Amino acid sequence: MQSQKTMDTLVGLLLLAAIISLTILAFKVSGLTSFFKPEGYKVTVLFDDIGQLKVRAPVKIGGVKIGDVVNINLDPTTYRAVVTLYIDKRVNDIPDDSSVSILTAGLLGDNYIEITPMYSKTYLKDGSEVQDSHSAMILEKLIGQLLFKIGNTGNGDKK
Amino acid sequence: MSAIQTLGRWGIETTRGYGKAGVLLFRVLFHFPNIKKGFPLVIQQVYAEGVLSLLIIAVSSLFIGMVVGLQGYHTLVKFGAAQQLGTLVALSVTRELGPVVAALLFAGRAGSAVAAEIGLMKATEQLSSMEMMAVDPIRRVISPRLWGGFISMPLLTIIFNVIAIYGAYLVGVKWLGLDAGAFWSNMQASVDFHSDVLNGIIKSVVFGLVVTWIAVFQGYEAAPTSAGIASATTRTVVYSSLAILGLDFVLTTMMIGDW
Numbered sequence: 001m002q003s004q005k006t007m008d009t010l011v012g013l014l015l016l017a018a019i020i021s022l023t024i025l026a027f028k029v030s031g032l033t034s035f036f037k038p039e040g041y042k043v044t045v046l047f048d049d050i051g052q053l054k055v056r057a058p059v060k061i062g063g064v065k066i067g068d069v070v071n072i073n074l075d076p077t078t079y080r081a082v083v084t085l086y087i088d089k090r091v092n093d094i095p096d097d098s099s100v101s102i103l104t105a106g107l108l109g110d111n112y113i114e115i116t117p118m119y120s121k122t123y124l125k126d127g128s129e130v131q132d133s134h135s136a137m138i139l140e141k142l143i144g145q146l147l148f149k150i151g152n153t154g155n156g157d158k159k
Numbered sequence: 160m161s162a163i164q165t166l167g168r169w170g171i172e173t174t175r176g177y178g179k180a181g182v183l184l185f186r187v188l189f190h191f192p193n194i195k196k197g198f199p200l201v202i203q204q205v206y207a208e209g210v211l212s213l214l215i216i217a218v219s220s221l222f223i224g225m226v227v228g229l230q231g232y233h234t235l236v237k238f239g240a241a242q243q244l245g246t247l248v249a250l251s252v253t254r255e256l257g258p259v260v261a262a263l264l265f266a267g268r269a270g271s272a273v274a275a276e277i278g279l280m281k282a283t284e285q286l287s288s289m290e291m292m293a294v295d296p297i298r299r300v301i302s303p304r305l306w307g308g309f310i311s312m313p314l315l316t317i318i319f320n321v322i323a324i325y326g327a328y329l330v331g332v333k334w335l336g337l338d339a340g341a342f343w344s345n346m347q348a349s350v351d352f353h354s355d356v357l358n359g360i361i362k363s364v365v366f367g368l369v370v371t372w373i374a375v376f377q378g379y380e381a382a383p384t385s386a387g388i389a390s391a392t393t394r395t396v397v398y399s400s401l402a403i404l405g406l407d408f409v410l411t412t413m414m415i416g417d418w
Contacts, residue, residue: 004199007206014210018314021321028343029249029324030352058348110348 039089040067041126045100045113050081051136053102053111059085061115066091069113085113087124095120101134111136180376187302187375190295197303204307208269208371209314215268216261220319223256224248224326231327232335244337245346248327253350253359257320259407262366265312266399270374273304274395277378278388286379301379305371312367313360320359358414365406370399 050072059067067087075082087094097120102111124130231247277300280286286296324346331337350356374395381391 004203007210008202010210011202011205014205014213014311014314017213018317021317024321025253025317025356026352029253029320029346030350030356 040086041089041092041124042070043085043087043124043126043128043130045083045085045130045133046075046078047081047083047102047133047135049135049138050083051102051104051111051138053083053113053136057110057112059087059113059115061091061094061117066115083113092123092125094124096122096124096128096130097132098124098130099132099134100130102136104137176380179380180372183297183301183376183379184305184372186297187305190298190302197298200299200303201306201310204303205311208265208273208304208307209311212265212268212311212315213318215264216315216319217322219260219264220257220322221326223260224252224323224328225330227251227256227323228327228330229335232331232337241337242341243345244327244331245342246349248331249324249346249350250355252323252327253320253355255359255407255411257323258316258359258362258366259403261316261319262312262363262370262403263400265308265315265367266370266374266396266403269308269311270370270395270399271392273308273371273374274378274381275388275392277301277304277375278381278383278391281379281381282383282385282388284383301375305368305375308371308374309364309367312370313363316360316363320356354414361414362407362410365410366403369402369406373399373402 053069053072055069055072057069058065059069067085069083070086071082071084073082073084074080085100094115095118097118099116099118101114101116103114104111118132227248228244231244232241235241235243235247277286280296280300286300289296289299328339328342332339332342377391377395377398381387
């Protein structure tokens, strides 16, 4: 048996190792950054259909992550989805006529938001609303449209 | 007729065992030890159960991480998804492998030691002599061991998780040449602190309580002979392993069902 002091020290070291590990798990592994969020500004976008978009999905320009989705709501009068984006304040010169679309990473990946910058000289700022939005592509709907078209052409041939 | 008697006796004994275990847990949890006297005892037990288990936890977690990294890489690369290795490893380790394997190792390393120690104390009548001196053996012996295990299990699991993920990093990035940035960023994008990391730690808290509870109970109720101590040790390891794996399924169902 060690003396009580040595034991205290060793237990202290165990606790310290556990605390350091928990910090690594929190920040390096799970990317928990909501405690100190980088400063930024909020922009809302209205979509007809957001597909599988989730809160915390990344917002990208040209593939580079510049922020994330912080809130998804339904507008009760127009029944459109209101998506709030939180964009890093270093990226403060996005033209306000940029188009915002929901894309899918890979064939089966998660949805993310891609902003395609346009040419306006006024920039997006906190609270502004983007007009030009493109809904998520939903595979089932596309297949439905495709089948509908094939069906139509088939009928046309018969006539 | 005697078969029915045996069955009946077995039923009564089993139920009585569960009752005794429940009473023991209740006495440990609700008869608070004197903080000033009890705290050093708990520290001693965190040392004996936690610090001394660190080596086996660290070494096995490193190898488990490395082997999951290697296996995962060779499976993922067939689908062209080797970039997702970090995600695969981090999710499987924080959700399942970390809590479960750490608890199994803990049951083998610390649980059996606790059961044997208490069983020997009982066999050599140290527990009854404590009672003679008006020292409550539950407060002096049982309670610090249970609290010690309860505290050390989550700490060991957290350390296990981190070392295993770094083991996979070692294999995936340093050896097989994946991109380090993709490894970490894909991991961060899909691991959620609350639903993955914290739920894993909640599991380990439950396992810690169950393993030390079984160990303490088996030791305390062991037959005071050398064969009794041997069977108490064996039963500790067997029962706690079964309890860990069974409870893991129950806890996972609860966590996935957003309870």
